[in-house]
């Protein structure tokens with residue numbers, strides 16, 4: 228099986244080219260590929276499939292994905308599906324260009340949250356139109372060292388973005404946050420963030436279906452949206468353990484700008500996985 232390995236601010240992915248949708252990608256196979264000792268290692272898998280070959284009925288909310296030639300089939304490291312991945316979609320775009328599957332500097336990528344428009348910037352960064360973050364109300368999560376309170380935000384996928392009044396580095400994110408299932412029937416990604424300078428957020432994240440990761444693009448947008456007064460626009464630099472992204476928020480929604488790297492390509496023997 229061909230694969231590539233890439234990352235966006237150290238949120239890392241195993242990329243599986245499957246243009247015609249012939250790969251039977253099971254949750255066990257995803258978990259084995261993402262295993263950092265017995266597999267390739269990654270926070271998730273990006274299956275690169277033509278939208279017309281996806282073999283999955285998309286919900287109404289994702290109907291716009293049908294207009295895109297390529298679909299990002301995102302799987303978390305535990306094999307579960309996710310609607311969107313903000314770092315993943317930048318890396319996916321970089322892969323399409325590097326492998327000659329797409330041309331030009333602007334195109335759409337299909338996701339389970341709908342079409343996402345990407346633009347390759349002159350300096351190599353990728354900017355993604357992330358849609359309008361939906362503010363859904365308040366929520367809380369029990370972490371290993373206490374309870375955090377924040378804002379429930381949908382960026383296509385579910386988030387709880389929690390402002391904290393101490394350095395984010397001090398927060399214990401070793402255990403899976405306990406959430407109220409009434410608030411989050413599908414689970415959620417939990418961000419803790421603090422404004423450390425005007426226009427600058429420091430953030431860490433515990434990702435649904437993975438664990439603490441070095442970055443989460445949708446989480447970065449969720450934190451930026453939660454930190455912005457309702458009805459206002461803003462530009463935030465969001466620093467995460469794996470680097471930095473910029474979020475532009477205005478009446479049209481959110482754009483996420485950041486790096487995307489493909490660093491290796493090769494072949495993996497399925498028979499030796501997990």
Ligand SMILES: N[C@@H](CCC[C@H](N)C(=O)O)C(=O)O
Nearest residue numbers: 309312313314384443444445
């Ligand atoms: N790392 C991603 C988000 C991946 C999906 C997430 N774990 C979920 O289950 O919703 C990002 O960069 O947005």
